[in-house]
Amino acid sequence: MHAFQPYPIKEIEFNPFVRFGDNWGALTTKADDKVNSMTISWGGVGMLWDKPVATVYVRESRFTKELLDKSDSFSVSFLDDKYRRTLKYMGQVSGRNEDKIKNSRLTINDYKGIPFIDEGNFIVICKKMYSLPLTLENVVDKGVEEQFYKTKDLHTMYLGEIVELLAR
Numbered sequence: 369m370h371a372f373q374p375y376p377i378k379e380i381e382f383n384p385f386v387r388f389g390d391n392w393g394a395l396t397t398k399a400d401d402k403v404n405s406m407t408i409s410w411g412g413v414g415m416l417w418d419k420p421v422a423t424v425y426v427r428e429s430r431f432t433k434e435l436l437d438k439s440d441s442f443s444v445s446f447l448d449d450k451y452r453r454t455l456k457y458m459g460q461v462s463g464r465n466e467d468k469i470k471n472s473r474l475t476i477n478d479y480k481g482i483p484f485i486d487e488g489n490f491i492v493i494c495k496k497m498y499s500l501p502l503t504l505e506n507v508v509d510k511g512v513e514e515q516f517y518k519t520k521d522l523h524t525m526y527l528g529e530i531v532e533l534l535a536r
């Protein structure tokens with residue numbers, strides 16, 4: 369296991385557009401003793417209810433959603449470029465069908481019981497705070513439905529209080 373240091377939240381140099389949008393993250397959660405991780409490129413960080421929060425968006429069809437709905441926590445692990453292929457795999461195959469962690473030869477570490485990817489270089493540890501299913505009627509640009517929701521597989525937005533940032 370790697371040695372991680374807690375990172376003071378007000379000191380982070382973290383560009384969410386690059387980290388989520390370009391590097392991608394591994395959204396990891398656990399329920400019923402099953403740990404699963406899926407690749408995400410949509411998400412962000414900010415403030416809500418005086419707390420630092422991370423936001424992720426998970427489609428209805430994802431196994432991760434099934435676990436996340438049962439869990440009270442999740443993490444987002446960011447990995448070096450050399451894990452790009454692994455992230456592609458974890459973004460294509462469902463944990464319903466394969467043990468993605470094992471097949472990727474990744475290691476699960478945990479922070480106070482919240483699982484994360486030990487090979488990550490920067491980890492956002494979250495306690496689930498709020499979830500909100502997106503609805504088509506509230507989408508302002510109707511082109512979004514055509515582009516992203518032809519199959520009606522909508523995203524649910526999950527907000528997590530950032531309880532720790534880990535870096536190594």
Ligand SMILES: Cc1cc2nc3c(=O)[nH]c(=O)nc-3n(C[C@H](O)[C@H](O)[C@H](O)COP(=O)(O)O)c2cc1C
Pocket residue numbers: 392404405406407408409410411425426427429430431432433455456458459460461462463464523
């Ligand atoms: C680069 C990339 C980014 C992705 N971002 C998201 C995302 O933000 N939300 C989402 O629901 N699915 C996203 N996906 C798709 C899921 O990772 C994919 O469907 C995955 O197989 C779901 O795994 P699961 O069924 O084990 O949860 C992304 C896939 C890739 C390759």
